[in-house]
Amino acid sequence: MDLNFLFVNILNGVVYGSFLLLTSLGLSLVFGLGRVVNFAHGALYAMGGYALIAIMHAGGTGYWPALLAAPLVVIPVAMAIERVTIDPIRHRPDVDTLLVTFGLSSMIVGAIEYVWGTGTTLLPPPSPFAGTVDVLGNQYPLYRLVAALVSLLVSAGVFAVVQFTPIGLRIRAITDDAGMAEALGVNVKRLLTLVFGFAAGLAGLAGALGAPIFAIHPEMGMNILIDSFLVVVLGGLGSLTGSAIGAFFVALTKSIGGGYFAEWSIAFLFLIVAAALIVRPTGVFGHGRVA
Amino acid sequence: MPRPYAHPLLVVRDLCKNFGALLAVDGVNLEVRDGHVHSLIGPNGAGKTTVFNCISGFLHPTGGRVLLNGREVTGWPPHCLVAAGLVRTFQITQVFGDLTVMENVALGVRSRLGRNLAMWSRAEGEARDRAHEVLDRLGLAEQAHANAEHLAHGDKRILEIAIAMALEPRVLLLDEPTAGMSPGETERIAALIRRIASQASVLLVEHDMEIVLGISDEITVMTQGRVIASGTPEAVSRDPLVRDAYLGAVDAGAL
Amino acid sequence: MTIGEDRAAAMQAEARERRITSLLIVVGAALMALLPFVGVAPFTITLLTEAMIFAIWAMSLDLMTGYTGMLTFGHAAGFGLGAYAAGYFAREVTGDFLASLIVSELVVLSLALAVGFVVTRLSGAAFAIVSLCVAQVLFQVAVAWRSVTEGMDGLVGVPLPKLLGVTIHNGSQFYLLTLLVALIVCLGLRALVASPFGRTLTAIRTNAARAAAIGINVPLHKWLVFVISWAVAGIGGTLMVFMKAGTTPMSLYWIESGNVLIMAIFGGLGTLLGPLIGAVAFVFLRDALTTGFAVWQLAFGVVFVIVVLLFPSGLAGIFSRLWMVVRPASPARDL
Numbered sequence: 001m002d003l004n005f006l007f008v009n010i011l012n013g014v015v016y017g018s019f020l021l022l023t024s025l026g027l028s029l030v031f032g033l034g035r036v037v038n039f040a041h042g043a044l045y046a047m048g049g050y051a052l053i054a055i056m057h058a059g060g061t062g063y064w065p066a067l068l069a070a071p072l073v074v075i076p077v078a079m080a081i082e083r084v085t086i087d088p089i090r091h092r093p094d095v096d097t098l099l100v101t102f103g104l105s106s107m108i109v110g111a112i113e114y115v116w117g118t119g120t121t122l123l124p125p126p127s128p129f130a131g132t133v134d135v136l137g138n139q140y141p142l143y144r145l146v147a148a149l150v151s152l153l154v155s156a157g158v159f160a161v162v163q164f165t166p167i168g169l170r171i172r173a174i175t176d177d178a179g180m181a182e183a184l185g186v187n188v189k190r191l192l193t194l195v196f197g198f199a200a201g202l203a204g205l206a207g208a209l210g211a212p213i214f215a216i217h218p219e220m221g222m223n224i225l226i227d228s229f230l231v232v233v234l235g236g237l238g239s240l241t242g243s244a245i246g247a248f249f250v251a252l253t254k255s256i257g258g259g260y261f262a263e264w265s266i267a268f269l270f271l272i273v274a275a276a277l278i279v280r281p282t283g284v285f286g287h288g289r290v291a
Numbered sequence: 292m293p294r295p296y297a298h299p300l301l302v303v304r305d306l307c308k309n310f311g312a313l314l315a316v317d318g319v320n321l322e323v324r325d326g327h328v329h330s331l332i333g334p335n336g337a338g339k340t341t342v343f344n345c346i347s348g349f350l351h352p353t354g355g356r357v358l359l360n361g362r363e364v365t366g367w368p369p370h371c372l373v374a375a376g377l378v379r380t381f382q383i384t385q386v387f388g389d390l391t392v393m394e395n396v397a398l399g400v401r402s403r404l405g406r407n408l409a410m411w412s413r414a415e416g417e418a419r420d421r422a423h424e425v426l427d428r429l430g431l432a433e434q435a436h437a438n439a440e441h442l443a444h445g446d447k448r449i450l451e452i453a454i455a456m457a458l459e460p461r462v463l464l465l466d467e468p469t470a471g472m473s474p475g476e477t478e479r480i481a482a483l484i485r486r487i488a489s490q491a492s493v494l495l496v497e498h499d500m501e502i503v504l505g506i507s508d509e510i511t512v513m514t515q516g517r518v519i520a521s522g523t524p525e526a527v528s529r530d531p532l533v534r535d536a537y538l539g540a541v542d543a544g545a546l
Numbered sequence: 547m548t549i550g551e552d553r554a555a556a557m558q559a560e561a562r563e564r565r566i567t568s569l570l571i572v573v574g575a576a577l578m579a580l581l582p583f584v585g586v587a588p589f590t591i592t593l594l595t596e597a598m599i600f601a602i603w604a605m606s607l608d609l610m611t612g613y614t615g616m617l618t619f620g621h622a623a624g625f626g627l628g629a630y631a632a633g634y635f636a637r638e639v640t641g642d643f644l645a646s647l648i649v650s651e652l653v654v655l656s657l658a659l660a661v662g663f664v665v666t667r668l669s670g671a672a673f674a675i676v677s678l679c680v681a682q683v684l685f686q687v688a689v690a691w692r693s694v695t696e697g698m699d700g701l702v703g704v705p706l707p708k709l710l711g712v713t714i715h716n717g718s719q720f721y722l723l724t725l726l727v728a729l730i731v732c733l734g735l736r737a738l739v740a741s742p743f744g745r746t747l748t749a750i751r752t753n754a755a756r757a758a759a760i761g762i763n764v765p766l767h768k769w770l771v772f773v774i775s776w777a778v779a780g781i782g783g784t785l786m787v788f789m790k791a792g793t794t795p796m797s798l799y800w801i802e803s804g805n806v807l808i809m810a811i812f813g814g815l816g817t818l819l820g821p822l823i824g825a826v827a828f829v830f831l832r833d834a835l836t837t838g839f840a841v842w843q844l845a846f847g848v849v850f851v852i853v854v855l856l857f858p859s860g861l862a863g864i865f866s867r868l869w870m871v872v873r874p875a876s877p878a879r880d881l
Contacts, residue, residue, distance in 0.1 A: 037671050037675070085851055085855060088855065089854075089855065093670065094670055094671040095617045095670055095671055095674060096854060098617070098671055098674060099617075099811075099850075099854045100851055100854045100855065102619075102804065102807075102850070103846075103847050103848075103850030103851035103854060104847065104851060105847070106804070106843050106844075106846055106847030106850060107843075107844055107847030107848055107851065108847070109843060109847075110841070110842070110843030110844030110845070110846070110847050111844050113843065113844075114841060114844055226678075226682065226800070229675060229678075230679075233675065262690055263686045263687075263689045263690035264686070264687075264690045266686045266690075267683045267686035267687050267690060270679045270680075270682045270683040270686065271679075271683055273679055274665070274676045274679040274680060274683070277668070277672060277675070277676050277679075278664055278665070278667065278668065278676065347759070348758075349755070349759075368758065369755075369758040369759050369761075370758050370760075370761045370762055370763045370764070373759070373760065373761030374761060378759070378761075379759055381756070381759070385753055385755075385756045386756075387748075387749055387752045387753060387756070388752065389748075389752060390748070390749075390752070394745075397745075398745060398746070398749050398757075398760055398762075399760050399761075401742045401745065401746075402746075402760050402761035402762060403761070406742040407742060407743065407746050407761070407762055407763070407767070408742075408743055408766075408767075408770075409741055409742040409743055410738055410741050410742075410743040410744075411737070411741060412741060412742070415561070418742075454760065458760065458761060
């Protein structure tokens with residue numbers, strides 16, 4: 001048993017887990033609030049990555065300013081999408097929004113491929129954190145730890161907003177009972193658009209933040225999308241704590257399991273999730289709405 | 292004519308249902324006798340629809356028993372209850388909107404004939420003939436080929452009953468059959484229910500006291516999950532508890 | 547006319563129309579069978595072969611999603627599984643087409659029975675997502691189980707199929723075989739849909755609770771539809787693995803599930819012939835646009851979104867609108 005190998009895998013799992021957490025929070029918020037399963041979430045993640053390199057290239061800026069600006073590109077686009085394509089069909093069965101966001105995903109990825117081609121772009125880690133650092137005798141890329149830390153901080157911020165602010169209170173009210181919230185005078189439509197945009201911003205940020213680690217290509221959002229689905233299903237759609245636990249469960253299973261059992265561990269993971277959804281549709285790690 | 296000592300086809304004993312902390316139905320007892328029309332009434336929120344859903348397999352009772360012709364059917368799924376002869380209609384009209392009137396009823400007929408799993412034969416002939424018979428009996432024959440969604444509200448309610456009758460039930464559960472109807476349509480439905488009683492026993496959930504007094508052989512009154520009175524229309528309408536529950540809703544002249 | 551005569555006439559007219567459509571389908575297939583012999587380019591024949599295979603796959607999806615209302619994001623599962631099972635058997639044991647088909651169907655049926663029993667208890671978005679998970683499990687198994695599936699490299703070396711001892715070569719011979727299978731599948735599914743069982747599916751899609759209240763055993767029917775749908779998809783997979791002399795895990799990937807969904811939705815759910823046409827359109831359009839694949843994906847995304855948005859009753863509205871388009875001249879008909 002090579003302890004170093006295990007340890008590095010655990011670190012990788014924690015790093016991926018913090019990114020997964022960021023994207024899953026967004027997915028969970030949007031579903032809990034509006035019962036929309038956003039299949040385009042992965043495409044928004046990719047949009048963040050490509051916005052990053054577009055800003056760096058066109059604006060001639062360094063990594064960090066571009067990192068801040070990238071989500072600001074994704075958010076308005078997402079809000080516009082929500083208004084035009086999702087809001088009109090909100091009253092229709094859940095599967096319809098699933099189909100629409102599926103189509104949107106295709107559109108966004110197709111647009112990215114049209115502009116940038118289908119190749120992979122590698123981005124070197126930004127300057128202050130470009131090297132490796134010694135962690136318990138292993139040389140580990142510093143940027144990964146930094147990025148993970150940023151993700152965790154932002155996620156904590158999201159939790160704080162939902163728990164402690166007035167708007168967070170409204171979000172929680174509607175997640176519990178949409179009808180009652182409207183009766184209390186909450187402008188549901190506007191809140192849904194805002195939250196959708198916010199969630200997209202989280203995805204875009206994750207995409208930009210992860211670019212130096214996970215490389216940039218048009219389909220970059222697809223794997224994390226599937227994983228995010230697994231996370232929110234395990235954690236309960238709409239439950240943020242559930243997503244937190246689920247994110248690290250999935251990431252560590254993939255990472256550690258992947259290190260020892262290769263793709264079998266991933267097959268096993270999907271099996272677990274399918275079983276979980278069947279046995280406990282409201283989530284295993286948390287308590288959300290029925291999918 | 293109702294037979295007062297007819298044996299009970301549907302028996303509900305100590306039925307209870309709670310949703311978390313909310314006790315919606317608390318120890319309800321009722322019996323529907325062979326050939327009788329039995330009405331279940333009460334103000335909104337009394338738990339009538341919950342009782343209905345528990346009897347008809349759409350909710351699992353937390354406690355109590357349901358017996359159909361002596362057989363224990365508590366918690367049976369809807370399709371098994373239909374096979375045993377217990378059929379219900381719905382308060383919010385739920386006909387199959389994109390099928391024709393005749394096709395709606397034919398679905399019921401085919402189910403009755405046990406042909407739901409037949410994957411090889413054509414779905415015509417006998418099923419349609421029987422469906423037309425049912426439509427004739429209920430006065431919908433002329434609209435057989437119309438789209439079910441386009442029927443007038445009153446006709447849709449009758450279609451609901453037609454589909455139920457195609458299943459040849461022994462006990463028919465009617466969930467607020469006159470909801471949203473004009474007086475003329477209501478009278479039509481009431482007459483229809485009286486006619487049905489010769490073929491099937493009826494358990495009826497209703498709001499409209501007048502209708503209920505006019506067609507029922509027995510009435511059970513519920514409020515807040517409990518039965519407060521049960522008996523013939525005359526007995527129930529004289530019961531002071533019932534008058535209290537229906538304060539203002541009862542026309543003194545009708546009693 | 548008395549009411550009785552009226553009814554008899556209506557029924558006869560309808561039966562006649564069904565027979566005419568079936569006849570047209572057979573005639574259409576016969577005409578298509580002539581194409582290789584009237585100078586149509588071999589490449590077009592190949593495209594048509596692929597189109598017929600996808601048509602089989604899309605029609606199987608229509609049975610589950612269009613007729614029964616069970617949206618699935620994992621329909622690549624039955625198809626890819628059929629491909630792997632048939633391909634492996636053909637390579638290791640014998641390239642006999644019927645034998646490979648039977649073995650492939652046995653594998654697909656076993657898994658569909660087991661998986662379907664559990665999965666069909668869900669509905670709506672939950673069912674759609676779990677279906678996706680199931681297909682992804684199969685994908686990952688195909689990637690991981692290198693000893694059997696050869697992982698990402700894919701299963702290769704599948705021999706030419708043999709029918710009753712005669713080797714079927716690529717090109718017009720295989721085209722005719724595929725055409726025949728597609729015809730049988732199409733007519734078979736049409737018969738299934740017109741049967742009493744088929745009618746219950748429409749009832750389940752329209753209102754599952756109401757269907758249960760009519761005495762339809764909804765969980766059982768959904769399970770049966772799931773199994774039949776996978777089985778037919780598996781037939782498509784078997785044909786595909788012979789056509790391409792192999793398969794890769796990508797045949798199980800969720801993008802493929804998305805493709806078949808696109809074919810069926812564009813063609814028109816709930817009509818059987820719609821998805822058939824959708825499959826043909828998909829294959830030819832994709833070929834025409836391969837120069838700009840990015841445009842292809844973008845264009846499809848746009849059209850897909852527009853299609854979903856414009857039908858106010860969603861999936862339910864799509865087929866009933868198409869129904870009205872296909873049969874404009876008749877009064878309200880019985881299905």
